[in-house]
Amino acid sequence: MPLQTRIPRDRRGLLFKEGDYEKFLMPGTYFLMPGADLRLFDASQIFIPPGELSIFLEDAALAAQLDIVEVRQSEIALVFEDGVCKGVLLPGRHAYWKGVRQRSFRVFDRSHPRLPDDLDRHALRVPAVLEQIQVFSVQPFEKAALFIDRKFVEILGPGDFVFWKSALSVDVTKVDMRIQHVEIPSQELLTKDRVTLRINFVFQYRVVDEMRVLTEVKDLQTQLYILFQLALREYVGNLTLDEILQKKEEIGPFVLDRVKPELVSLGLESSQAGVKDVILPGEIRDIMNQVLIAEKRAQANVITRREETASTRNLLNTAKLMEENPLLFRLKELEYMERLTEKVSEINVNGGSRLLDQLRSILLSGQ
Structure with missing residues (x-):
């Protein structure tokens, strides 16, 4: 006896008999014979x-009710429903039912892995899409070189760049375009007079040819260290310790002049360099301290002798003035007597007009 069954509007049916399609x-109402197998989708x-x-x-x-999407081995496709990205189709043949939703498909060739700029970036937030892409960000102060399948393609400016994951390798190498401050670690250097010292050297540089730096230079920091270290060794090796200490401010300009051609070949420029510290061995520092102490003592002795000479000269000039002017001598005498009497509690003198002579006699006699 036939069985009545109904297929809803949002379903489609495939009828099987004894396992065969x-x-x-x-959608609609059907009467099926026993043994019929109706499968809904x-x-x-x-x-x-x-x-x-x-x-x-x-x-x-059945074929008339399906949208067939063919995705080849080197391709990938995005599925859009009502204008919204819903997923990804990998290589193979895919079928979607027609009529219920408005669908569109966009196929991309992954042999050109960079995503086109006209693709809505909101589609990239779909989890299934995120699994199939790789994103490289270049900051406003950076430039980057794009390599696809180990071949240079172009220089990238600031922005986000999206690529499909594929059999082709995609690499983005970035370089900072800002002024960089670098310190050369202290190293042992031998002076002309065989003294070992250490110099901490600093310099600034910036990239002026990003193409050369990104495509021709390997391990930029190491190359810079070697360049500046060799220039420092050349300068220090041709001067004695005393000359180096006297000409410390000249080290920076000398080193910059020496490395300038190499910096140009690396795509760089540098305008500032100098010595941060000169570190001497312990025994040399002790000797330098002793020399400094001796020099300061000698300077102090010279100053002391100069002051003593000036004081003696002043006394001589004062004596000459007193010899030539009795009144001045008398005033000076009264000044000293005043100072002496301040320390005496009681003095006895006789009447008369020669009071000062009596005071002088008393003071001279120790009374």
Whole structure:
């Protein structure tokens, strides 16, 4: 006895008999004989057949209700429903039901892995899409070189650059275009007079030819260290310790002049360099300290003798003035007597007009 069954509007049916596919059924009411197997499929989803897709596509009625998307081995496709990205299709043949939703498909050739600029960036936030892309960010102060399959393609400016994951390798090498401050670690240098010392050297540089730096220079920092260290060794090796200490400010300009041609060949320029510290061995520092102490003592002795000479000269000039002017001598005498009497509690003198003579006699006699 036939059984009544109904296929809803959002479903599609495939009828099987004894395991073999018979026909495609649209929404509606049907009477099925016993033993018939009706399988329903959600028309809003991708059609995943219970067997080889090509066998089912032999049914013209079924094929007319499906959108077939062919994605080749080097391709990838995005699925859009009502203008919104819903997922990714990998290589293979894919089938979607027609009619329920407005779908569109966009196929990309991954042999050109960079995503086109006209692709809506909101589509890249879909989890299935995120798994298939790689993003490289270049900051406003950076430039970058793009290599695809180990071949240089172009120089990239600031921005975000999106590429499909594929059999082709994609590498983005970046360089900072800002002024860089670098310190050369202290190293042992031998002076002309065989003294070992250490110099901490600093310099600034910036990239002026990013193409050369990114495509021709390997390990930029190491090359800079070697260049400046060799120039420092050349300068220090031709001067004695005393000459180096006297000409410390000249080291920076000398080193810059020496390395300038090499910096140009590396795509760089440098305008400032100088010595941060000169570190002497312990025994040399002790000797220098002793020399400094001796020099300061000698300077102090010279100053002391100069002051003593000036004081003696002043006394001589004062004596000459007193000898030539009795009144001045008398005033000076009164000044000293005043100072002396301040320290005496009581002095006895006789009356008369020669009071000062009596005071002088008393003070001279120790009374």
